[in-house]
Every structure is written in C-alpha cells, then in structure tokens.
Amino acid sequence: MSTIKLRAKESNGVVTVKALIKHPMETGQRKNKKTGDLIPAHYIQEVHSKANGKDVITIYWGPAVSKNPYLTFKYKGNKGDNVEISWVDNQGNRDTNTGKVK
Amino acid sequence: MKRRNFIKNSILFAGALAVAPSAILSNQAYAAWPKKSFDIKDLSDSVISVYGHNNLEESSKVKLKAPAIAENGAIVPINVSTTLDNVESIMIFVENNPQPLSSGYQLTSLAQPSIGTRLKMGKTSNVMAAVKSGDKIYTSTQEVKVTIGGCGG
Numbered sequence: 001m002s003t004i005k006l007r008a009k010e011s012n013g014v015v016t017v018k019a020l021i022k023h024p025m026e027t028g029q030r031k032n033k034k035t036g037d038l039i040p041a042h043y044i045q046e047v048h049s050k051a052n053g054k055d056v057i058t059i060y061w062g063p064a065v066s067k068n069p070y071l072t073f074k075y076k077g078n079k080g081d082n083v084e085i086s087w088v089d090n091q092g093n094r095d096t097n098t099g100k101v102k
Numbered sequence: 103m104k105r106r107n108f109i110k111n112s113i114l115f116a117g118a119l120a121v122a123p124s125a126i127l128s129n130q131a132y133a134a135w136p137k138k139s140f141d142i143k144d145l146s147d148s149v150i151s152v153y154g155h156n157n158l159e160e161s162s163k164v165k166l167k168a169p170a171i172a173e174n175g176a177i178v179p180i181n182v183s184t185t186l187d188n189v190e191s192i193m194i195f196v197e198n199n200p201q202p203l204s205s206g207y208q209l210t211s212l213a214q215p216s217i218g219t220r221l222k223m224g225k226t227s228n229v230m231a232a233v234k235s236g237d238k239i240y241t242s243t244q245e246v247k248v249t250i251g252g253c254g255g
Contacts, residue, residue: 045135062140064204066220074214
C-alpha cells in the first residue's frame with residue numbers, strides 16, 4: 001500500500017488533483033509526555049508532481065504542515081493523463097504513486 | 103604543563119574542524135529544500151530570505167480561504183488561488199508560528215494558481231498568502247483565531 005492516496009478529475013480542461021499522504025509530520029518541538037524527551041523531527045520536505053512525465057508543481061513543506069497532509073492543486077490537462085506524486089522527508093524516506101485522471 | 107595543554111587543545115580544535123565539513127555536506131543532500139528560510143523565526147526576515155526583499159503589495163486578486171476561527175489548530179485548512187497571470191510561486195506564512203514560513207509551491211506553466219493544504223497553528227495568528235507574479239509579490243492576509251493550539255505536547 002502506498003502512503004499516497006490520489007484522486008484527479010478533469011473538468012473544462014482543468015484537472016483538480018487531490019492527495020492525502022500518510023505521514024506523522026513531527027515538528028521536533030513536541031515532547032514525549034512520559035520521558036520529557038523531544039520527539040525527533042520527522043516531516044515531508046518536498047512533494048513533486050508530474051503529469052504525463054511533465055513537471056507540474058514542486059512543493060516545499062515545513063514542519064507546520066498537518067499530520068497526514070492533504071494537498072490539492074490544479075493544472076491544464078485531460079482525462080486519462082498519468083499523474084505522479086512523490087515525496088521525500090527529512091529522514092530520506094520517500095514514496096511515489098500514480099493515478100489516472102478521470 | 104602549559105605547553106601540554108596547548109597541544110591537547112589544538113588537537114581537539116583540529117578534530118572539530120575535521121568534523122565540521124561532513125556536517126555541512128550532509129545538509130547539502132537537501133540543497134533544493136530551503137532550510138534557511140524554514141528556520142527563520144521572524145516574519146519579515148522570512149519574507150526577505152525567500153524573495154530577497156520585503157516589497158509586498160496587498161492585492162484583492164489573491165484569494166486566501168481560511169477559517170475565521172479554527173477549533174483545532176492541528177488542522178487548519180488553507181486554500182490560495184489567484185486570477186493573476188504568470189504565477190511562479192505561492193508561499194504561505196503564519197506570523198505567530200515558531201517558524202512563519204509554512205510551505206511553498208513552485209508552479210510550472212502547466213499548473214493553475216490554485217492550491218490547498220492543511221496547516222498546524224500554535225496560536226491565533228495572521229496567515230499571509232504571497233503570490234509571485236513577474237517580479238512582484240502580491241499578498242492577502244487574514245487572521246485565524248485558534249481555540250486549541252496544534253503544536254502543543
């Protein structure tokens with residue numbers, strides 16, 4: 001199972017992409033209530049999206065983005081386009097998912 | 103005795119120097135991600151580090167959609183869109199967060215200037231959306247009241 005849930009829909013030549021990513025998005029400022037230790041920062045820094053292999057958007061996120069981040073954006077496209085979304089976090093983890101525009 | 107201390111200290115110092123370059127290199131692995139801008143704690147410094155200047159122009163063409171009152175500061179939905187042409191990037195700043203720069207969106211010519219996400223807000227604050235179109239930065243600001251902070255622990 002990918003960490004990225006992706007939905008893309010076309011209307012009047014504009015594709016709306018909606019994505020939900022499963023990620024803790026730890027800021028590095030929260031403390032473990034039992035031990036008082038800081039929970040290390042763990043958040044997505046970069047999200048990249050392509051449509052049919054062409055770059056659409058590059059996103060830089062800081063720790064202020066909510067846990068299990070939600071993202072929506074629009075681009076000029078058509079039904080059947082292959083939309084690809086990928087992310088990299090501050091610990092070097094990454095994931096990619098693709099979906100077809102409906 | 104003094105001489106021995108001097109040698110000991112200089113070895114320590116040399117050791118510190120040897121470690122430093124590797125720390126710098128590991129940061130460069132994320133060179134594209136603007137770490138410096140995300141670390142800044144003051145809004146106007148943050149704006150300057152992103153754009154190189156602080157010449158912002160309030161514009162009704164920038165539409166910022168955010169709740170007037172956020173019951174849960176951990177999930178504040180923010181949408182930014184604009185009717186401006188040639189939009190290069192959209193940035194969202196939250197003035198009273200520990201680091202005001204929350205996120206940045208770099209658009210290619212394929213993308214439409216309309217984005218949405220959900221942010222954490224520690225307390226009541228102005229949220230500013232900044233849109234770069236051509237050489238100018240257009241902004242729209244709205245206050246979001248937070249009843250329960252989203253950065254606590």
